Amino acid sequence: MSVVAAPGAMAPRESRLVPRLLIGAAVALSMIFVVVPMAFIFSRAFAAGWQAFSQNILSPDTLHAIYLTMLVAVIVVPLNIAFGIAAAWVVARFSFPGRKTLLTLIEIPFSISPIIAGICYLLLYGRQGLLGPYLLANDVQILFALPGIVLVTMFVTSPFVMREVLPLMQAQGSEQEQAALTLGASGWQVFRRVTLPNIRWALLYGAILCGARAIGEFGGVSVVSGNIRGQTNTLPLQIDLLFHDLNVAGSFAAATTLTLLALVVLIGKTIMESRRA
Amino acid sequence: MSLTVQNLTRRFGQTEVLRGIDLEVKSGELVALLGPSGSGKTTLLKIIAGLDWPDAGRLVVGGEDWLDKKAQERRTGFVFQHYALFPHMKVRDNIAFGLTVMDRAHRPAPATIAKKVEELLHFLQIPHLADRYPAELSGGQRQRVALGRALAIDPAVLLLDEPFGALDAQVRRDLRRWLREVHDKAGTTTIFVTHDQEEAFELADRVVVMGAGLIEQIGSADQIYDHPASPFVARFLGLTVEIPVTMRAGRAEAAGLDTSALPRRAMADGPATLFLRPADITLLPSPEGAFRVTEIATTGALLRLRMEGPADCQAEAELPRRAAPALSLGQTVTLRPEVGHIFPGSPTPAQPAPAPAPVSLIKESSR
Numbered sequence: 048m049s050v051v052a053a054p055g056a057m058a059p060r061e062s063r064l065v066p067r068l069l070i071g072a073a074v075a076l077s078m079i080f081v082v083v084p085m086a087f088i089f090s091r092a093f094a095a096g097w098q099a100f101s102q103n104i105l106s107p108d109t110l111h112a113i114y115l116t117m118l119v120a121v122i123v124v125p126l127n128i129a130f131g132i133a134a135a136w137v138v139a140r141f142s143f144p145g146r147k148t149l150l151t152l153i154e155i156p157f158s159i160s161p162i163i164a165g166i167c168y169l170l171l172y173g174r175q176g177l178l179g180p181y182l183l184a185n186d187v188q189i190l191f192a193l194p195g196i197v198l199v200t201m202f203v204t205s206p207f208v209m210r211e212v213l214p215l216m217q218a219q220g221s222e223q224e225q226a227a228l229t230l231g232a233s234g235w236q237v238f239r240r241v242t243l244p245n246i247r248w249a250l251l252y253g254a255i256l257c258g259a260r261a262i263g264e265f266g267g268v269s270v271v272s273g274n275i276r277g278q279t280n281t282l283p284l285q286i287d288l289l290f291h292d293l294n295v296a297g298s299f300a301a302a303t304t305l306t307l308l309a310l311v312v313l314i315g316k317t318i319m320e321s322r323r324a
Numbered sequence: 325m326s327l328t329v330q331n332l333t334r335r336f337g338q339t340e341v342l343r344g345i346d347l348e349v350k351s352g353e354l355v356a357l358l359g360p361s362g363s364g365k366t367t368l369l370k371i372i373a374g375l376d377w378p379d380a381g382r383l384v385v386g387g388e389d390w391l392d393k394k395a396q397e398r399r400t401g402f403v404f405q406h407y408a409l410f411p412h413m414k415v416r417d418n419i420a421f422g423l424t425v426m427d428r429a430h431r432p433a434p435a436t437i438a439k440k441v442e443e444l445l446h447f448l449q450i451p452h453l454a455d456r457y458p459a460e461l462s463g464g465q466r467q468r469v470a471l472g473r474a475l476a477i478d479p480a481v482l483l484l485d486e487p488f489g490a491l492d493a494q495v496r497r498d499l500r501r502w503l504r505e506v507h508d509k510a511g512t513t514t515i516f517v518t519h520d521q522e523e524a525f526e527l528a529d530r531v532v533v534m535g536a537g538l539i540e541q542i543g544s545a546d547q548i549y550d551h552p553a554s555p556f557v558a559r560f561l562g563l564t565v566e567i568p569v570t571m572r573a574g575r576a577e578a579a580g581l582d583t584s585a586l587p588r589r590a591m592a593d594g595p596a597t598l599f600l601r602p603a604d605i606t607l608l609p610s611p612e613g614a615f616r617v618t619e620i621a622t623t624g625a626l627l628r629l630r631m632e633g634p635a636d637c638q639a640e641a642e643l644p645r646r647a648a649p650a651l652s653l654g655q656t657v658t659l660r661p662e663v664g665h666i667f668p669g670s671p672t673p674a675q676p677a678p679a680p681a682p683v684s685l686i687k688e689s690s691r
Contacts, residue, residue, distance in 0.1 A: 222406065223409075225402065225404075225408070226404060226408040226473075227410075227421065227425075228374070228375070229373050229395050229396075229400050229401055229402040229483075230399065230401055230422035230474070231422055231425055231477060232421070233396060233425070236425045240410075240425070241410055244410075
């Protein structure tokens with residue numbers, strides 16, 4: 048990135064003024080839209096004091112929601128990494144009919160509202176759905192259980208890793224991998240010692256974005272989870288539920304937890320970016 | 325190891341990239357594949373490395389059929405034009421790579437690998453670069469590392485694709501001499517691809533001239549330079565002036581041409597084409613001359629002239645400016661070729677010569 052220094056003192060008035068105005072507007076907008084609301088969450092969560100806060104957080108249902116959310120992220124992120132690398136590799140290294148179409152297909156979740164994903168899964172796996180009777184007969188529970196939540200979260204987050212890794216793979220080309228082959232490396236050695244180190248930062252970055260999205264996913268999950276307290280409620284759903292229960296303090300406490308999780312991820316991303324630069 | 329290529333063909337869709345290549349390379353030989361871009365030379369190199377596969381033909385190295393082997397099993401240590409060093413590894417680890425990926429049964433002990441890398445670093449005159457990353461090296465240094473990485477595995481055949489293509493002129497000349505030394509000391513059978521005839525001639529034991537998927541000529545630098553085997557080779561070597569002549573009793577004849585300096589040829593009478601280098605033409609100003617000077621350009625040391633002859637025949641000449649006769653635009657001259665090559669048949673019309681860089685420069689500067 049190249050940053051332009053402020054113009055010298057002899058620059059015309061407006062060329063000094065415009066950058067200042069824009070900077071001021073950017074700062075003001077991020078304060079109004081991001082910082083103030085977030086600060087408000089924290090202040091409300093702690094309004095009744097530490098005691099009330101920890102009580103709200105430690106309520107079994109909220110604890111379970113935290114656990115479930117983390118579990119979903121832990122399952123989804125590795126699967127996404129595997130899928131993202133495979134998809135990026137195929138698209139970057141091979142030319143085949145339908146390559147462009149595949150690329151578009153993989154990016155669909157970016158543009159589709161997550162709630163549509165949820166409804167798709169409902170229609171597919173639900174009791175009246177396409178596979179519903181078969182699943183029921185074989186006693187497989189997908190909807191209103193962990194598998195459904197994981198599937199929808201997978202759908203929503205699937206493009207993240209691939210989108211980060213692909214441009215790098217395309218820019219790097221395949222010569223390093225070919226060189227490694229002619230030096231006697233096996234396919235796995237080429238991947239582990241040449242391909243993977245080259246994409247490691249993009250991969251981590253993609254995984255972090257994917258993790259953040261997985262933790263925060265609401266719309267799609269709300270359709271397939273069934274909102275069973277202490278069983279299928281993820282943290283975002285739990286916040287929604289507490290809020291509608293008029294348990295504002297509890298809702299804000301849970302929101303604080305989710306926000307903190309997101310902040311941890313954000314800090315991780317920032318560290319990653321500074322290392323990559 | 326010796327290498328035999330037999331009747332190798334390769335098609336990309338409709339395009340025939342290799343149209344039946346036959347080639348023998350002796351053990352320890354240094355061979356250049358020379359040709360313009362699109363002649364199939366890099367494809368041939370990649371097929372030898374196992375990075376591409378032919379549609380038909382045979383490839384035998386050291387008595388083994390290499391078309392039964394994958395790239396990993398051939399272990400050629402292909403050197404890419406842009407080096408393809410591993411950016412996340414130090415120079416030392418780049419060079420050691422081929423040794424560290426060997427299977428457990430054959431892999432040398434870490435100490436042995438370190439010792440071998442150290443030896444190679446000294447052999448390549450880069451011991452001070454051992455702990456740097458590729459991004460911290462100049463082009464020439466990267467090329468040395470890439471070669472070291474390939475030599476570390478004691479390749480059966482060392483393959484280099486345009487090894488000096490991405491370097492500036494001075495580094496190019498130095499590395500060329502250095503590569504010859506490395507080859508002689510290491511004794512590896514080496515094949516390299518280039519489009520630069522000077523590079524091919526200076527470096528290689530034998531030069532293989534390729535054009536449009538076929539081998540046009542194989543020989544030493546002198547053989548090819550003095551006796552180009554086909555009009556294609558002649559054009560590629562800078563004999564870019566083509567004048568239609570008529571053969572009569574072994575002599576080439578044409579209006580405005582004084583061919584007294586050319587020896588008689590054992591060629592049948594009839595139409596033929598005389599191929600000349602612009603520098604091998606002497607201009608004799610003469611009122612009856614059939615060629616008219618249309619352009620004069622100077623490079624300081626040289627005068628470059630374009631002339632128009634009978635039947636739209638275009639000719640170029642290059643002569644030392646200080647020794648040149650006084651010439652002006654529109655003047656008529658007679659051309660006296662000092663050296664030239666004659667191939668039977670009329671010149672192929674409107675076929676641009678696949679000229680090497682210096683010749684195309686002349687055209688541009690005199691335009």
